[in-house]
Amino acid sequence: MxxxxxxxxxxxxxxxxxxxxxxxxxxxxxxxxxxxxxxxxxxxxxxxxxxxxxxxxxxxxxxxxxxxxxxxxxxxxxxxxxxDKWKKRAAWNLANMEKQFVGKEITSKDKRALNYYKKLMPLFYTNDFLGIATLIRFLIVSYHTIIGKPIIHLITHADQRVSLHKTCAxxxxxxxxxxxxxxxxxxxxxxxxxxxxxxxxxxxxxxxxxxxxxxxxxxxxxxxxxxxxxxxxxxxxxx
Ligand SMILES: Cc1cc2nc3c(=O)[nH]c(=O)nc-3n(C[C@H](O)[C@H](O)[C@H](O)COP(=O)(O)O)c2cc1C
Structure with missing residues (x-):
């Protein structure tokens, strides 16, 4: 077929x-x-x-x-x-990327790629009992919205769930x-x-x-x- x-x-x-x-x-x-x-x-x-x-x-x-x-x-x-596996998978992606960069001079583009898994993924996926991570995401998204800069509106646990179910579907x-x-x-x-x-x-x-x-x-x-x-x-x- x-x-x-x-x-x-x-x-x-x-x-x-x-x-x-x-x-x-x-x-x-x-x-x-x-x-x-x-x-x-x-x-x-x-x-x-x-x-x-x-x-x-x-x-x-x-x-x-x-x-x-x-x-x-x-x-x-x-x-x-x-x-719950986000830390493990971010580390896996980071290690893969670092392997690709061995013996190569790290450019600013490479740094951005590494920071994607080092900094951005923790920002997306962290949740804590007090809701501090959610508050940080809310403040970052609000700031971007106020200055008119596009940003992913991924703030709450519900937003994370939507993203996970999209992928799984x-x-x-x-x-x-x-x-x-x-x-x-x-x-x-x-x-x-x-x-x-x-x-x-x-x-x-x-x-x-x-x-x-x-x-x-x-x-x-x-x-x-x-x-x-x-x-x-x-x-x-x-x-
Ligand atoms: C997220 C999702 C949940 C569904 N749940 C059920 C279900 O519980 N029972 C069922 O018989 N069909 C279920 N379906 C099948 C849909 O009814 C079906 O895909 C739709 O009627 C279109 O028909 P088709 O798949 O033959 O093109 C589900 C489909 C999706 C995508």
């Missing part, structure tokens, strides 16, 4: 053929493709859980309120955001398109009890479940109707 055919063939399928053969390796391969997705500042604050244990799958189906896509899926994958889309390219069907789900899933996967309090994706060979009755979209001119604008 070419890209257009993959896009057109991907549908949210809610009933899977439980007797059809299923190659788990295709899920693994698709997750390996997902890590190539665009992500904010290459911080990769995501995790993907391929549920291979039958016992865990049963528990997650229950957390997905027994909805049919989850219940009949051959496999489930959980897409998770990990705000892009990985989920890569995953679904990859699965379709291998002739497998998927269904993204946000209908689940996040607290239960976090407990099943032993995730820390700050982790968030972005989506659970059901995978399998879809049955024709698993497509609930023709694909409908509002007219393009309601959502696509050339300005």
């Amino acid at each position: 070419n890209f257009d055919q993959i896009l057109k063939a991907r549908r949210s399928v809610r009933v899977y053929d439980e007797n059809a053969g299923f190659d788990s390796q295709i899920v693994t391969k698709s997750l390996e493709r997902s890590v190539l997705s665009a992500n904010s500042s290459n911080m990769q604050l995501w995790e993907f859980y391929q549920i291979s244990s039958e016992e865990k799958k049963k528990k997650i189906v229950r957390a997905c309120m027994h909805q049919s896509a989850a219940r009949t899926a051959s496999e489930l994958v959980v897409f998770v955001t990990r705000h 892009l990985a989920a889309q890569t995953f679904m398109l990859s699965m379709k390219s291998e002739n497998y069907d998927t269904c993204p789900m946000e209908g689940f009890d996040e607290r239960i899933i976090k407990r099943i996967l032993n995730l820390p309090a700050s982790a968030e479940v972005c989506m659970v994706i059901a995978c399998g060979i879809g049955k024709s009755e698993g497509i609930y109707g023709p694909r409908t979209r509002v007219p393009n001119d309601e959502v696509i604008f050339k300005v």
